[in-house]
Amino acid sequence: MTTKFLVFSALLLATPALxxxxxxxxxxxxxxxxxxxxxxxxxxxxDDRLRQDEAQRICTETRNQPPEEQADKIIAAEKAKVxxxxxxxxLGDWKAGEKVAQNGRGFQFSDPAGTEAGGNCYACHQLDxxxxxxxxxxPSLKGYxxxxxxxxxxxxxxxxxIYDAQSVLACSNMPRFGSNHVLTETQMKDVTAYLLDPAxxxxx
Numbered sequence: 001m002t003t004k005f006l007v008f009s010a011l012l013l014a015t016p017a018l019x020x021x022x023x024x025x026x027x028x029x030x031x032x033x034x035x036x037x038x039x040x041x042x043x044x045x046x047d048d049r050l051r052q053d054e055a056q057r058i059c060t061e062t063r064n065q066p067p068e069e070q071a072d073k074i075i076a077a078e079k080a081k082v083x084x085x086x087x088x089x090x091l092g093d094w095k096a097g098e099k100v101a102q103n104g105r106g107f108q109f110s111d112p113a114g115t116e117a118g119g120n121c122y123a124c125h126q127l128d129x130x131x132x133x134x135x136x137x138x139p140s141l142k143g144y145x146x147x148x149x150x151x152x153x154x155x156x157x158x159x160x161x162i163y164d165a166q167s168v169l170a171c172s173n174m175p176r177f178g179s180n181h182v183l184t185e186t187q188m189k190d191v192t193a194y195l196l197d198p199a200x201x202x203x204x
Contacts, residue, residue: 097194
């Protein structure tokens with residue numbers, strides 16, 4: 001072990017600002033400037049994507065750990081955005097939902113006009129236990145519907161979570177698929193069915 005390494009280690013331990021549990025303050029103006037400078041020659045309508053909404057601003061400034069009062073404010077505001085299907089049915093076709101879960105396309109510069117976006121659910125979750133490629137950023141959803149006894153209330157709560165995850169947990173890492181118009185109502189119904197239908201491989 002070199003002297004240089006030991007000196008560096010000592011400085012690292014002795015400097016509070018470098019400790020893992022101490023995060024520097026977020027300079028909102030600098031973040032906004034950096035993001036804006038990273039995207040040039042944007043297609044029409046893309047400017048809005050560079051502007052944070054209130055929930056994003058709070059989550060950025062608090063590093064996804066807002067005080068209880070702000071967290072409650074986010075949840076209330078996002079809950080107001082959730083729109084359950086007019087027909088009251090939240091379960092669609094689980095086979096179509098599996099395709100949505102596997103599809104990560106959509107909202108990219110290279111996508112042809114009219115490209116249907118996917119949920120890319122496997123990037124963060126385990127669903128079908130036979131699928132070997134999945135992310136671990138989110139919890140495993142294997143046996144999801146079975147664990148919730150396939151109840152109607154669980155299905156509606158699941159649809160709402162897919163529609164706007166921050167209506168349940170402030171600063172959730174999960175995309176707000178319905179509020180941000182990423183998935184259609186039909187797609188969200190299908191994904192809900194993929195999670196809740198007893199015939200879905202998720203519940204086998």
